[in-house]
Amino acid sequence: xxxxxxxxxxxxxxxxxxxxxxxxxxxxxxxxxxxxxxxxxxxxxxxxxxxxxxxxxxxxxxxxxxxxxxxxxxxxxxxxxxxxxxxxxxxxxxxxxxxxxxxxxxxxxxxxxxxxxxxxxxxxxxxxxxxxxxxxxxxxxxxxxxxxxxxxxxxxxxxxxxxxxxxxxxxxxxxxxxxxxxxxxxxxxxxxxxxxxxxxxxxxxxxxxxxxxxxxxxxxxxxxxxxxxxxxxxxxxxxxxxxxxxxxxxxxxxxxxxxxxxxxxxxxxxxxxxxxxxxxxxxxxxxxxxxxxxxxxxxxxxxxxxxxxxxxxxxxxxxxxxxxxxxxxxxxxxxxxxxxxxxxxxxxxxxxxxxxxxxxxxxxxxxxxxxxxxxxxxxxxxxxxxxxxxxxxxxxxxxxxxxxxxxxxxxxxxxxxxxxxxxxxxxxxxxxxxxxxxxxxxxxxxxxxxxxxxxxxxxxxxxxxxxxxxxxxx
Numbered sequence: 001x002x003x004x005x006x007x008x009x010x011x012x013x014x015x016x017x018x019x020x021x022x023x024x025x026x027x028x029x030x031x032x033x034x035x036x037x038x039x040x041x042x043x044x045x046x047x048x049x050x051x052x053x054x055x056x057x058x059x060x061x062x063x064x065x066x067x068x069x070x071x072x073x074x075x076x077x078x079x080x081x082x083x084x085x086x087x088x089x090x091x092x093x094x095x096x097x098x099x100x101x102x103x104x105x106x107x108x109x110x111x112x113x114x115x116x117x118x119x120x121x122x123x124x125x126x127x128x129x130x131x132x133x134x135x136x137x138x139x140x141x142x143x144x145x146x147x148x149x150x151x152x153x154x155x156x157x158x159x160x161x162x163x164x165x166x167x168x169x170x171x172x173x174x175x176x177x178x179x180x181x182x183x184x185x186x187x188x189x190x191x192x193x194x195x196x197x198x199x200x201x202x203x204x205x206x207x208x209x210x211x212x213x214x215x216x217x218x219x220x221x222x223x224x225x226x227x228x229x230x231x232x233x234x235x236x237x238x239x240x241x242x243x244x245x246x247x248x249x250x251x252x253x254x255x256x257x258x259x260x261x262x263x264x265x266x267x268x269x270x271x272x273x274x275x276x277x278x279x280x281x282x283x284x285x286x287x288x289x290x291x292x293x294x295x296x297x298x299x300x301x302x303x304x305x306x307x308x309x310x311x312x313x314x315x316x317x318x319x320x321x322x323x324x325x326x327x328x329x330x331x332x333x334x335x336x337x338x339x340x341x342x343x344x345x346x347x348x349x350x351x352x353x354x355x356x357x358x359x360x361x362x363x364x365x366x367x368x369x370x371x372x373x374x375x376x377x378x379x380x381x382x383x384x385x386x387x388x389x390x391x392x393x394x395x396x397x398x399x400x401x402x403x404x405x406x407x408x409x410x411x412x413x414x415x416x417x418x419x420x421x422x423x424x425x426x427x428x429x430x431x432x433x434x435x436x437x438x439x440x441x442x443x444x445x446x447x448x449x450x451x452x453x454x455x456x457x458x459x460x461x462x463x464x465x466x467x468x469x470x471x472x473x474x
């Protein structure tokens with residue numbers, strides 16, 4: 001078994017480094033009001049005189065129904081009816097599709113994953129047939145493998161024993177693709193019962209091929225609890241059975257995370273999302289007039305901005321920049337130099353540039369458009385660094401209100417805020433605000449004085465790196 005903290009640490013690493021995957025079962029869709037397998041099969045079982053609550057092999061029940069009716073048209077209609085009706089919001093799916101995960105597998109027929117990706121402005125490449133595996137959608141953000149079919153084509157959905165028995169002949173490439181992903185990616189199995197014959201087959205093949213070298217995957221189990229009025233013997237039996245199941249899954253490298261309640265999953269996913277955000281650092285600031293920034297000269301401002309970005313990329317963080325006047329070019333140059341030297345020229349992994357649109361020709365007012373732009377940038381980041389922040393208005397040097405607006409958005413987004421007050425102007429005003437509300441920023445309490453006074457580039461960068469390291473969740 002894996003601890004929650006261990007799982008979060010490993011899965012955040014998988015997400016940030018690009019090898020995380022999700023395997024979604026029916027339990028994930030239940031939060032949106034969709035049925036589970038047992039409830040899907042229940043009316044079919046009733047029609048042929050069976051009690052689904054007494055049955056364990058639901059695939060066999062579906063097959064019995066198919067045998068009795070001679071066709072599967074009723075099954076097709078049942079799938080259509082259940083999975084084309086309206087759904088409720090599902091926070092777990094919202095988080096999972098918001099994370100930068102590129103691989104989703106599911107045995108579900110519904111379209112919740114597709115809808116979640118679309119709502120998060122991510123393009124999905126949906127694989128529902130073996131032929132579709134050979135095609136790629138241009139500019140896709142994620143691939144959804146629907147290995148048991150889709151609600152839009154219920155006649156080919158995998159549900160009965162017949163379907164499973166011919167699966168290896170009709171859709172062998174799905175098994176091959178899943179096998180490849182299980183070997184190369186770290187999966188989170190969520191809402192999955194591990195009773196699917198196809199997955200059992202793939203996992204057994206990987207175990208034969210790799211043995212002890214299989215990578216770790218993760219799943220959730222709710223701790224068995226004794227129900228009111230339940231006999232001690234029955235409770236003990238369920239507990240032993242769960243422990244045996246967990247140990248058996250370990251043969252395939254699947255580590256169980258034991259939860260008091262499945263409702264805890266949402267909080268765990270939020271922590272994963274937050275941990276991933278902490279890998280992204282937004283640098284806010286601008287400088288138009290240097291004479292009022294003593295002892296910061298133009299050269300020192302550029303050196304500090306350059307060196308800070310370079311060091312952060314060196315530590316594998318991703319810089320997000322709005323190309324602030326006076327510091328944007330130096331930040332970009334510092335990040336790019338390190339990326340070209342040591343990060344195999346993987347620019348997008350370590351640098352996100354979002355220069356503000358200067359000529360507004362659409363119908364959205366500039367102020368509203370820029371606010372949306374700021375929100376989009378800052379909500380990607382877990383950490384925001386504020387430096388300098390002045391501008392000239394009516395021949396007078398004043399605090400750059402844009403930097404203060406970014407500070408406000410960062411606060412509202414639960415972002416870790418690091419103001420370098422010694423650089424003056426907006427950064428100094430932000431630090432003053434933090435001093436008055438220091439209880440909300442406990443991670444800065446012992447560094448306030450240094451942030452206020454230190455002007456030596458190397459010392460300041462080491463201080464910032466120390467604060468960032470301290471706020472990481474592992």
